[in-house]
Amino acid sequence: MKQLNKLIDHIVHRVNINLREPLVDVGPFIKDLIPKDSFALYYAFYSLTNTHPLKFHFRHSSVGGTYFLGKCVVDHSILHKSDIRGDELKRKGHLVAVSGHNIKLRDDEVIYIRDSFLMKTLVHNNSHDPENLEVFKISNTVSLHYANIHGTSVEGCFLEPFSTVDLSICHDCAIGSYSYVQAGELSHKRIRPGRVWVKADGAFEFNYQFPTEVLAKYIRIEDSRPKGMFMDFFAERKEDFIPIYSAVNPENMIDVPEGASVSPYAVIKGTCKVDKNVLIAQRAYLEDSILGPGSNAQENCYIINSVYDGEDVTAHGGKVIYSHLQRHVFVGFNSFLNGKKECQIEVGAKSIIMPHTIIDAQEPIKIPENCLVWGYISKQEDLEMHSLSLTDFAALKGQFRLGNLTFEGIGAKFVERFRLRIEHILECNGAFWDGSDEKAGHAQQTQDISFNILQPYPEGDLKGLYPELSIDPLEPSEL
Amino acid sequence: MKQLNKLIDHIVHRVNINLREPLVDVGPFIKDLIPKDSFALYYAFYSLTNTHPLKFHFRHSSVGGTYFLGKCVVDHSILHKSDIRGDELKRKGHLVAVSGHNIKLRDDEVIYIRDSFLMKTLVHNNSHDPENLEVFKISNTVSLHYANIHGTSVEGCFLEPFSTVDLSICHDCAIGSYSYVQAGELSHKRIRPGRVWVKADGAFEFNYQFPTEVLAKYIRIEDSRPKGMFMDFFAERKEDFIPIYSAVNPENMIDVPEGASVSPYAVIKGTCKVDKNVLIAQRAYLEDSILGPGSNAQENCYIINSVYDGEDVTAHGGKVIYSHLQRHVFVGFNSFLNGKKECQIEVGAKSIIMPHTIIDAQEPIKIPENCLVWGYISKQEDLEMHSLSLTDFAALKGQFRLGNLTFEGIGAKFVERFRLRIEHILECNGAFWDGSDEKAGHAQQTQDISFNILQPYPEGDLKGLYPELSIDPLEPSEL
Numbered sequence: 003m004k005q006l007n008k009l010i011d012h013i014v015h016r017v018n019i020n021l022r023e024p025l026v027d028v029g030p031f032i033k034d035l036i037p038k039d040s041f042a043l044y045y046a047f048y049s050l051t052n053t054h055p056l057k058f059h060f061r062h063s064s065v066g067g068t069y070f071l072g073k074c075v076v077d078h079s080i081l082h083k084s085d086i087r088g089d090e091l092k093r094k095g096h097l098v099a100v101s102g103h104n105i106k107l108r109d110d111e112v113i114y115i116r117d118s119f120l121m122k123t124l125v126h127n128n129s130h131d132p133e134n135l136e137v138f139k140i141s142n143t144v145s146l147h148y149a150n151i152h153g154t155s156v157e158g159c160f161l162e163p164f165s166t167v168d169l170s171i172c173h174d175c176a177i178g179s180y181s182y183v184q185a186g187e188l189s190h191k192r193i194r195p196g197r198v199w200v201k202a203d204g205a206f207e208f209n210y211q212f213p214t215e216v217l218a219k220y221i222r223i224e225d226s227r228p229k230g231m232f233m234d235f236f237a238e239r240k241e242d243f244i245p246i247y248s249a250v251n252p253e254n255m256i257d258v259p260e261g262a263s264v265s266p267y268a269v270i271k272g273t274c275k276v277d278k279n280v281l282i283a284q285r286a287y288l289e290d291s292i293l294g295p296g297s298n299a300q301e302n303c304y305i306i307n308s309v310y311d312g313e314d315v316t317a318h319g320g321k322v323i324y325s326h327l328q329r330h331v332f333v334g335f336n337s338f339l340n341g342k343k344e345c346q347i348e349v350g351a352k353s354i355i356m357p358h359t360i361i362d363a364q365e366p367i368k369i370p371e372n373c374l375v376w377g378y379i380s381k382q383e384d385l386e387m388h389s390l391s392l393t394d395f396a397a398l399k400g401q402f403r404l405g406n407l408t409f410e411g412i413g414a415k416f417v418e419r420f421r422l423r424i425e426h427i428l429e430c431n432g433a434f435w436d437g438s439d440e441k442a443g444h445a446q447q448t449q450d451i452s453f454n455i456l457q458p459y460p461e462g463d464l465k466g467l468y469p470e471l472s473i474d475p476l477e478p479s480e481l
Numbered sequence: 482m483k484q485l486n487k488l489i490d491h492i493v494h495r496v497n498i499n500l501r502e503p504l505v506d507v508g509p510f511i512k513d514l515i516p517k518d519s520f521a522l523y524y525a526f527y528s529l530t531n532t533h534p535l536k537f538h539f540r541h542s543s544v545g546g547t548y549f550l551g552k553c554v555v556d557h558s559i560l561h562k563s564d565i566r567g568d569e570l571k572r573k574g575h576l577v578a579v580s581g582h583n584i585k586l587r588d589d590e591v592i593y594i595r596d597s598f599l600m601k602t603l604v605h606n607n608s609h610d611p612e613n614l615e616v617f618k619i620s621n622t623v624s625l626h627y628a629n630i631h632g633t634s635v636e637g638c639f640l641e642p643f644s645t646v647d648l649s650i651c652h653d654c655a656i657g658s659y660s661y662v663q664a665g666e667l668s669h670k671r672i673r674p675g676r677v678w679v680k681a682d683g684a685f686e687f688n689y690q691f692p693t694e695v696l697a698k699y700i701r702i703e704d705s706r707p708k709g710m711f712m713d714f715f716a717e718r719k720e721d722f723i724p725i726y727s728a729v730n731p732e733n734m735i736d737v738p739e740g741a742s743v744s745p746y747a748v749i750k751g752t753c754k755v756d757k758n759v760l761i762a763q764r765a766y767l768e769d770s771i772l773g774p775g776s777n778a779q780e781n782c783y784i785i786n787s788v789y790d791g792e793d794v795t796a797h798g799g800k801v802i803y804s805h806l807q808r809h810v811f812v813g814f815n816s817f818l819n820g821k822k823e824c825q826i827e828v829g830a831k832s833i834i835m836p837h838t839i840i841d842a843q844e845p846i847k848i849p850e851n852c853l854v855w856g857y858i859s860k861q862e863d864l865e866m867h868s869l870s871l872t873d874f875a876a877l878k879g880q881f882r883l884g885n886l887t888f889e890g891i892g893a894k895f896v897e898r899f900r901l902r903i904e905h906i907l908e909c910n911g912a913f914w915d916g917s918d919e920k921a922g923h924a925q926q927t928q929d930i931s932f933n934i935l936q937p938y939p940e941g942d943l944k945g946l947y948p949e950l951s952i953d954p955l956e957p958s959e960l
Contacts, residue, residue, distance in 0.1 A: 005955070042931075045729060052941040056948055062955060250524060250729055250934060450941075452521075455729060455934035459955070462531040462929075469535055470953040476484070476541060476938070476946055 006041055006064060006466045009080065016117045016142045020158020020174045026192075028144045028160050030226040032119050036082050041066055041458065041466025044083065044247075047267075048454040048473060053447040054089050055110050058473040064458060064466050067247075069267070069284050072127075073112040084120045085285065085301045088113050089444060090128040090430065091138065100132040109136045116141040123161070124150045124301050124318050128430075130169045131155040147228055148236070148302060149177075150318050150335050162195065163228040164221050164319070166335045166357060179221045179228070180212065182335065182358040195221075198358050198376065202419065206411030210356075213406070216378050220338070220360060232338070235321065239287060239304070242269045250455065261435045263445040268299070277312065281431045281445040294329075296433030298445075307343075315427055317357065324363075325349065328371070332424045334359060341367075354392065354420060374417075377406060392417050485520055485543060485945045488559065495596045495621045499637020499653045505671075507623045507639050509705040511598050515561055520545055520937065520945025523562065523726075526746075527933040527952060532926040533568050534589050537952040543937060543945050546726075548746070548763050551606075552591040563599045564764065564780050567592050568923060569607040569909065570617065579611040588615045595620040602640070603629045603780050603797050607909075609648045610634045626707055627715070627781055628656075629797050629814050641674065642707040643700050643798070645814045645836060658700045658707070659691065661814065661837040674700075677837050677855065681898065685890030689835075692885070695857050699817070699839060711817070714800065718766060718783070721748045729934065740914045742924040747778070756791070760910045760924035773808075775912030777924070786822075794906055796836065803842075804828065807850070811903045813838060820846075833871065833899060853896075856885060871896055 014029045021028070044066035048058055051071075060076040068081040072088025091111040097104045113127060114137050123145040129138045130153045138155065145151065145161035154167050158174040161167060165177040168184040175188050178195030185201040193199070196212030221230040246252045252266040262276050265284040272290035279296045282288060286299040287306075294312030299305050302319040311329045316322060320333040324341030327349045333339065334357030341347040345363040349355065350371030361367060361379045369375055369385065374395050377388040387405035398413030409416075428434065432443025458468045493508045500507070523545035527537055530550075539555040547560040551567025570590040576583045592606060593616050602624040608617045609632045617634065624630065624640035631647045638651050641658040650666045657674030664680040672678070675691030700709040725731045731745040741755050744763040751769035758775040761767060765778040766785075773791030778784050781798040790808045795801060799812040803820030806828045812818065813836030820826040824842040828834065829850030840846060840858045848854055848864065853874050856867040866884035877892030888895075907913065911922025937947045 045931075045934075050936060050938060050948065052938060052943070248729055250727055450939045452936035452939040453934075454936055454950075455524075455932075457529055457931035457933055459529060459531060460929045460931040464531070464955055467955055469529065469955050470951075471933075472949075472951045474949040476943055476948050 003038060003041075003465045004463045006038075006080075006464075009062065009064070009078065009467070010119070012078065013080065013117055013119050013142075013144070017119075017144050017158065017160065020142045021160055021176060026160050026176050028119075031146065031160075032080075032121070032144055035121065035227075036080075038466070040082075042460050045458075046070065046081075046456045046468070048456060049448075050452045050454065051448065051450060055091070055093060056473060056475045057110070057112065059471070060468060061470050063468060065456070065468060066458060066466070073110055075112055075114045077114075077116045079115050079118045079120070081115070081118075081120045082122065084123045084125065086113055086115070086125045087301070088127050088138075089448075090126070092129065092135065098132070098135055105132075105135060107135055111136050111138055113138045114140070118143040118145070120145045120149075122147045122149075124148070126150070126152050126301075126318065128153045128426075129155075131171050133171075147233070148319050148336065152318075152335075162223065164232055164336050164358075165193075166319075168335070168357070179223060180217060180232075180336065180358055182356075196358075198356060200416070202411075202415065205415040205419075206409065206413070208407070208409050208416060210376050210407045212360075212378060216360075235304070239269075242271065242287065243285075251453075261432065261437075261446055263432075263448050265448070279433050279435050279445055281433075281443075281448075296428060296431075297327075298427075298431045298433070308341075311351075313428060313433055315424060315431075317427070328353075330424075331355070332420075332427075338362065352392070354424070359388075482517060482520075482944045483942045485517075485559075485943075488541065488543070488557065488946070489598070491557065492559065492596055492598045492621075492623070496598075496623050496637065496639065499621045500639060500655060501653075505639050505655050507598075510625065510639075511559075511600070511623055514600065514706075515559075517945070519561075521939055524937075525549065525560075525935045525947070527935060528927075529931045529933060530927065530929060534570070534572060535952060535954045536589070536591065538950070539947060540949050542947060544935070544947060545937060545945070552589055554591055554593045554595075556593075556595045558594050558597045558599070560594070560599045560602075562601045564603045564605075565592055565594070566603070566605050566780070567617075568927075569605070571608065571614065577611070577614055584611075584614060586614055590615050590617055592617045593619070597622040597624070599624045599628075601626045601628075603627070605629070605631045605780075605797065607632045607905075608634075610650050612650075626712070627798050627815065631797075631814075641702065643711055643815050643837075644672075645797075647814070647836070658702060659696060659711075659815065659837055661835075675837075677835060679895070681890075681894065684894040684898075685888065685892070687886070687888050687895060689855050689886045691839075691857060695839075714783070718748075721750065721766065722764075730932075740911065740916075740925055742911075742927050744927070758912050758914050758924055760912075760922075760927075775907060775910075776806075777906075777910045777912070787820075790830075792907060792912055794903060794910075796906070807832075809903075810834070811899075811906075817841065831871070833903070838867075 017028045046065040046068045049071040054072045057073040063076045063079045065081045067083035069085045094110050096107045142158045143156050147163040149161040150166040153169045156172045159172050160176040162179040164180045166182045171187045173189040175191045177193045181193045182198045196217040198210040200208040221232045255270045259278045261278045262280040264282040267284035268282045268286040274288045275292045277295040280293045281298040283301045285301050287304040289306040291305045291308045293310045296313040297310040299316050300318045303316040304321040306323045308322050308325045310327045313330045314327040315332045317335040319336040322339045325339045325347040328351040330352045331349045333355045337359040340362045348368045353373040356376040364380045372392045375389040396414040396417040402409040432445035435441045496507045525544040525547045528550040533551045536552040542555045542558045544560045546562035548564045573589045575586045621637045622635045626642040628640040629645040635651045637653040639655040643659045644656040645661045647663040652668040654670045656672045660672045661677045675696040677689040679687040700711045734749045738757045740757045741759040743761040746763035747761045747765040753767045754771045756774040759772045760777040762780045764780045766783040768785045770784045770787045772789045775792040776789040778795050779797045782795040783800040785802045787801050787804045789806045793806040793810045795812045796814040798815040801818045804818045804826040807830040809831045810828045812834045816838040819841045827847045832852040835855040843859045851871045854868040875893045875896040881888040909922050911924035914920045
């Protein structure tokens with residue numbers, strides 16, 4: 003255990019040096035955050051497939067409960083129950099268009115995590131850092147419960163619980179709880195909790211701020227520890243994962259039709275049905291729900307007592323309860339659609355629930371078709387101040403304000419980009435698969451998968467740490 | 482699968498070149514021996530402890546179902562459900578006395594398996610090859626079901642089922658089914674099935690030959706496949722291992738007292754009891770039996786409806802059914818004590834059942850104290866021709882013949898060496914542990930253990946092969 007404590011000190015020191023401005027001491031947040039025995043209790047698992055280039059190396063790290071796919075290097079870091087998913091890493095020879103130039107990748111891209119502490123964090127990797135094309139880098143960073151890091155390099159950052167850093171590149175930033183940031187390159191910024199910020203230079207800027215007292219009910223930090231309804235929600239369901247993690251090859255408890263894929267590491271409870279081209283990722287949670295064709299449940303999603311008509315996306319950490327999603331709905335990262343049996347939520351076709359939206363229904367709520375929804379909603383009338391038809395939104399130009407939302411720029415560009423991204427997500431997940439290789443995506447490509455289960459030292463000075471470990475592809479031999 | 486077939490061809494080719502004299506074509510024995518889908522079905526498991534130096538590397542190999550402990554390298558080989566147990570590997574700086582000289586090891590000793598096919602083989606490593614002190618080498622070798630390779634280098638060898646190569650160094654030899662060889666350095670020898678041969682140059686030579694027609698009932702080769710009662714015995718019980726191999730951390734179904742150790746990968750059926758300092762190794766099988774203090778059940782042992790009074794040793798592959806072992810009995814490698822409910826076997830204290838002894842009781846059989854037993858016994862009267870008191874044996878000098886046994890040399894040396902080895906086995910296993918570090922052995926040292934579970938490619942050209950994989954110790958860091 004001695005070595006593990008030294009490693010935590012080492013990470014605190016490195017991150018604090020980066021964060022000297024704005025000043026945050028990450029020490030209290032991560033010291034004693036994980037009960038010491040837990041470090042030796044959980045295993046890491048590494049996916050082996052024929053479709054994702056393989057390379058894995060870790061050195062002087064603890065990676066308990068973490069899932070890995072693709073090329074990943076972990077060095078002097080602690081990853082606890084995180085997801086490091088490299089299935090969209092760029093490959094050698096791939097051309098990337100940057101400011102009008104086509105740059106050719108000289109190597110396969112690798113996720114490289116160094117001197118960092120990621121707690122229940124999701125890292126996904128459709129990267130957008132033109133300065134580091136071959137390396138998807140996370141260094142000197144602390145990230146807490148259910149934070150998402152997507153398509154970005156982060157360096158010297160502190161991400162509070164349920165925050166999302168999306169497509170941005172962040173240097174020395176502190177991102178508040180439940181903040182969503184998609185704002186290009188940031189440096190030495192402190193983002194306050196509950197800010198939803200989407201910015202594209204020269205095109206638009208979207209800003210929403212959750213009221214502090216509202217957000218505190220769902221997620222807040224007390225004595226350096228996360229508290230609130232979001233944390234309780236996960237805690238109440240965590241035991242459902244135990245049987246899955248006890249089996250070497252957990253079995254699916256559900257019929258999986260052609261082209262669909264249900265991770266053996268997902269929880270399936272009650273009566274569930276999935277249609278063709280559905281993707282249920284590891285750590286997703288499905289209970290008494292029906293997912294129509296091409297729908298998906300990404301990592302850390304909870305879909306309970308709900309019906310998806312088809313091509314509906316639940317982005318990482320989305321929670322959907324007693325809801326009916328018509329076709330082609332997008333539920334953004336870490337959104338919380340908390341319907342109840344008597345207060346169900348209906349979402350019209352092609353609507354977009356912005357990332358980090360809370361709909362905590364106190365009465366039945368019906369969202370029209372083709373609508374953009376954001377912020378905090380508990381009654382039908384709240385939609386007035388927290389939604390706009392996408393047609394109206396696309397017509398915005400200049401400055402626009404509605405309640406806690408400000409938007410500036412060209413609405414059409416905002417809507418177009420969002421639509422394109424949703425199509426990209428559906429395509430990548432294989433939602434439109436017709437049997438051809440061209441339209442195959444994650445749902446079809448992750449069917450043949452095996453897992454290496456990696457365990458730490460069980461006792462002694464090294465307890466909780468892992469030996470140095472490398473996994474490399476097997477080169478075709480000249481035998 | 483393409484690559485796996487190429488690898489099998491490659492091994493056949495290499496081994497056949499070594500075996501040009503005596504000529505055996507190993508191809509028919511190993512081609513299609515393992516159903517092709519099995520290669521992708523089983524995982525390998527690698528033990529992590531604080532007490533056994535760690536280093537593992539495999540390259541272009543298939544290692545399904547195999548258990549590894551300690552420093553092991555596997556290169557261009559197929560290991561299927563084997564046990565590679567490096568817990569007695571010598572360490573850097575260790576002094577080895579060879580012909581009066583003390584040689585200091587310059588590195589930790591490593592088990593190195595190259596261009597070989599080991600099927601359900603046990604490799605254990607208290608090595609005795611003075612020419613290769615840092616490497617415990619198995620190369621260009623095919624070894625079949627339940628063969629044992631102990632403390633030896635083998636190179637260019639073919640081991641038929643249930644054979645044991647013990648302490649010997651073998652070059653280009655073919656060892657027949659159920660042959661036991663402990664005869665120093667051998668080259669280009671063909672050992673016929675059912676020979677039990679123990680030779681120490683200048684001291685003694687022990688030779689027993691099973692009658693061909695007797696042996697055929699238990700183990701024979703038909704159309705290049707092993708058949709007989711031994712194979713049936715394993716086949717009837719193999720399903721009992723399935724639940725164990727399905728769990729990431731199988732749980733012990735038995736009370737384990739202080740100083741004792743029961744591998745989570747052992748089968749415990751019915752009502753069993755183990756006393757202090759007992760060691761139950763992985764793949765051992767215990768059913769309705771009681772093991773007194775300091776007893777052990779090594780790999781591939783089956784102990785069924787039996788009682789051990791204490792300090793009783795069941796060496797690798799020993800099978801003991803409806804038997805009562807008084808104190809300090811040794812049951813040798815692959816011996817078969819097949820008692821029945823109405824025909825039980827009683828073994829007196831301090832008796833030694835030679836390796837590869839078959840006692841298939843057709844009536845109750847009682848073996849006196851302090852007795853050496855060998856060969857084939859089915860009735861009490863058979864003991865006359867297949868046993869001798871150890872006191873009488875120790876008095877032998879010159880030539881001695883009894884039935885199919887010939888002994889030449891000094892009986893006292895034979896008995897003394899055997900006694901010392903049994904004490905060594907008991908000590909190593911921790912049978913005499915009194916709470917002190919000095920007397921701790923495997924039973925005490927393998928309590929804190931975790932397992933890496935390694936899986937092969939599930940589909941495609943590489944199906945059944947493993948990626949290149951290394952596990953190295955974590956060096957104490959200067960953090």
